Amino acid sequence: MNTAAGKDVSAAPTYEAPTITVMSDEEVLRAFQMTAAQIGAAAVWWSASCSAC
Amino acid sequence: MSDTRAQMKRVLGVTLCDDPARETRFTVVQLPQDLGEYAPGSPEWRRESLHRHLNTEVQSLEIAAQSLVDFPAAPWGLRLQHARQCWDESRHARLVERELVAKGGFAGEFPIINYDWGVACAVKTLAGRLAVQNRTVEAGEMDLLLQLRDSWESSAEPETAALMDGILADEIQHVRFANQWIKSEAKKNPRLVMEIAAAISFVRAVTASFTPASGEQNRAGVRFADLDREGFALNVEDRRLADFGEEDLAALQAGPAR
Numbered sequence: 001m002n003t004a005a006g007k008d009v010s011a012a013p014t015y016e017a018p019t020i021t022v023m024s025d026e027e028v029l030r031a032f033q034m035t036a037a038q039i040g041a042a043a044v045w046w047s048a049s050c051s052a053c
Numbered sequence: 054m055s056d057t058r059a060q061m062k063r064v065l066g067v068t069l070c071d072d073p074a075r076e077t078r079f080t081v082v083q084l085p086q087d088l089g090e091y092a093p094g095s096p097e098w099r100r101e102s103l104h105r106h107l108n109t110e111v112q113s114l115e116i117a118a119q120s121l122v123d124f125p126a127a128p129w130g131l132r133l134q135h136a137r138q139c140w141d142e143s144r145h146a147r148l149v150e151r152e153l154v155a156k157g158g159f160a161g162e163f164p165i166i167n168y169d170w171g172v173a174c175a176v177k178t179l180a181g182r183l184a185v186q187n188r189t190v191e192a193g194e195m196d197l198l199l200q201l202r203d204s205w206e207s208s209a210e211p212e213t214a215a216l217m218d219g220i221l222a223d224e225i226q227h228v229r230f231a232n233q234w235i236k237s238e239a240k241k242n243p244r245l246v247m248e249i250a251a252a253i254s255f256v257r258a259v260t261a262s263f264t265p266a267s268g269e270q271n272r273a274g275v276r277f278a279d280l281d282r283e284g285f286a287l288n289v290e291d292r293r294l295a296d297f298g299e300e301d302l303a304a305l306q307a308g309p310a311r
Binding site: 025026028029030031032033034035036037038039040041042043044045046047 | 085088090093102105106166168184188189190193194196197201235236239240243246247249250253254256257259260261263264265271277280281282283284285287300301304305
């Protein structure tokens with residue numbers, strides 16, 4: 001049995017070395033944006049149309 | 054940030070800024086299920102849409118004014134922009150109320166929710182507040198206003214359409230001054246970028262908490278699943294004027310990073 005600290009680890013996922021993604025300030029700002037449709041999911045803004053009204 | 058500490062409230066598991074004062078004629082609710090949203094194009098939709106818009110403009114005024122209070126050490130030029138925004142939003146509110154009354158409605162006719170205020174003023178950094186309110190919410194309103202303008206036009210209501218167009222022109226400047234400040238300051242102080250990332254992550258979490266289940270109905274008896282909230286196209290032309298770059302726009306069109 002493949003064990004670590006007495007536990008079976010044969011079903012554990014294969015180890016992957018951690019990676020770091022370096023982002024510039026512009027790339028971070030770009031990643032943290034939202035559209036009207038995304039904000040509108042909270043259902044407090046207007047809707048575009050109604051399919052069954 | 055100044056010593057002024059806003060009262061906070063808990064709604065749906067998230068902490069938001071407590072409601073601003075409202076006249077007693079308004080019914081203030083906390084949940085989207087308690088708002089009445091009607092079939093687009095109906096007389097009730099016309100009035101409720103303008104009523105919702107009225108409270109949105111008032112909140113935008115209040116958020117800009119609160120930013121003047123909360124961030125007294127902000128650069129003078131930025132404070133001047135916030136002060137000008139207060140004037141713009143107060144004018145918008147008066148004009149929207151005039152349209153509401155012209156269509157037979159009145160302030161206080163429908164329930165209101167102070168969601169924009171609750172979210173934006175819960176963000177306690179200047180960069181985060183500008184990113185949430187101006188770069189995100191008001192930029193999203195630019196997408197909305199373009200569609201609302203077209204909706205009013207197709208309803209043969211050119212005066213209301215013209216009002217939406219005029220408000221949209223002002224919103225471009227509100228988004229632009231924030232974009233310019235954020236991009237310029239982020240170059241000098243990378244910490245601001247992390248404040249913005251945290252603020253937008255907060256908005257995403259709040260949005261997820263507020264999103265109703267598809268089978269639920271609003272106060273007007275309309276199922277949320279039947280209301281299209283995905284159909285707002287990106288207002289690319291006006292976002293360009295508001296200093297969104299081509300790569301910013303491409304990222305918005307591709308969807309959010311997770």
